[in-house]
Structures are given as structure tokens and as C-alpha cells.
Amino acid sequence: MTWQTLSTGSDETEWLGELLGRHLKPPALVELRSDLGGGKTTFVKGLARGAGSKDTVTSPTFTLNQIYHAKDGVQIAHHDFYRLKEAGIMANELAESLQDDKTITVVEWSGIVEDVLPHDRITIEFKSVTANTDERQIIFSHPGSQAGLFKRMETEWTKIEP
Numbered sequence: 248m249t250w251q252t253l254s255t256g257s258d259e260t261e262w263l264g265e266l267l268g269r270h271l272k273p274p275a276l277v278e279l280r281s282d283l284g285g286g287k288t289t290f291v292k293g294l295a296r297g298a299g300s301k302d303t304v305t306s307p308t309f310t311l312n313q314i315y316h317a318k319d320g321v322q323i324a325h326h327d328f329y330r331l332k333e334a335g336i337m338a339n340e341l342a343e344s345l346q347d348d349k350t351i352t353v354v355e356w357s358g359i360v361e362d363v364l365p366h367d368r369i370t371i372e373f374k375s376v377t378a379n380t381d382e383r384q385i386i387f388s389h390p391g392s393q394a395g396l397f398k399r400m401e402t403e404w405t406k407i408e409p
Contacts, residue, residue: 250397251386252404253376260286260373261293263385266400267369268297268351273321276345276365277353281373283329286383287355290371295323298351307355311337322350329356338363369393 254260267277277294279287292304299318307313307327315323324344328337338360344352345365357364369389376382389397 248391248393248397249386249388250401251384252401254286254381254383254385256381257286257289260289260381260383260385261296263400263404264290264293264295265297266293266403268294268299268317270396270399271298271351271369273351274345274348275351276368277351278357278364278368278370279353279355279373280357280370281383282375285373285375286381286385287373290373291323291325291353294351294353298323312340317351320349322347323353324350325353325355326360327355328359333359366390367392 254263279290281287288304288306295302295304295315295317298321300315300323302315304315305313307325308329311327313325315325317323326337326341341354341360342363344350354360354364367390369387372386374384374386376384387397
């Protein structure tokens with residue numbers, strides 16, 4: 248199943264992340280796909296806030312992963328595999344976060360860990376609409392088990408969408 252919407256700027260991209268963070272329950276896997284500078288970290292800022300985190304969200308491009316603490320003991324494990332040629336020990340760390348029932352796992356540049364990722368995941372793709380702007384087509388793909396979650400998000404989004 249898919250749902251797509253237009254984000255006209257980084258504030259809307261962050262708000263979409265916050266919507267997901269408010270409704271998503273762990274354990275969960277969110278795969279983010281886009282080009283460099285496509286809005287992935289902006290989206291995760293919102294997701295973390297929506298899940299109740301007060302932590303500062305930064306891109307894990309250089310650190311490979313970041314952990315954000317949210318409410319009720321939930322944590323968000325944010326992994327970025329852009330700089331890796333092979334997953335190595337990071338595949339083990341990813342596998343551990345995927346097995347933790349209090350963790351929402353977010354993965355960027357997932358190609359080298361594809362064999363570790365379960366098929367039951369949410370994939371969010373950010374596609375640039377106009378060059379040199381923050382306008383993005385954001386496409387949510389998800390298993391049927393998440394249909395209710397995304398219906399709630401879509402309903403809430405259409406109430407505030409400009």
C-alpha cells in the first residue's frame with residue numbers, strides 16, 4: 248500500500264515526520280530513500296519529536312548511527328550507511344536494534360544491509376519536485392498491517408495541509 252503527499256518545504260517535511268512519530272509504535276523499521284540533501288534528517292527530527300524525544304537530532308552520516316531517547320522507554324536508532332562499502336559490524340548493530348521491542352529503527356542508504364532488513368517495513372521516498380527548492384513528493388510504502396496507521400496520518404495531514 249502507498250500514500251503520497253507533497254511537502255512544500257522543510258517545515259512540512261518535519262511535520263510529516265512528527266505525525267509518523269506520534270502514531271508509530273515500536274518495534275518498527277522505517278527505511279528512508281532520497282538523494283543527498285533530500286530531507287531525511289529533517290524528517291527524522293520530526294519523527295523523534297513526535298515520539299516524545301527532546302534529544303537534538305543530527306545526521307549520522309559521519310557517526311554511522313545515533314540513538315534518540317523518547318517517552319515510555321522508546322528509543323529511535325537512526326542508522327546511515329552512506330559512507331560504507333560493506334556493512335561489517337554495523338550490520339550486527341542494526342540487527343540488534345531491529346530485535347529490540349522498544350526501538351524504532353530508521354535506516355538511510357540501506358543497500359548494503361538489504362539482506363538484514365525484514366520485508367515488513369515502512370519505506371519513505373523523498374523525490375525532488377523542482378530544482379533548488381525544498382519541495383518534495385513524499386511517498387510512503389507500507390505493508391497492509393500499517394494501513395490504519397497511515398489512514399490516521401493522512402486524515403490528520405489533510406486537516407492541516409495548506
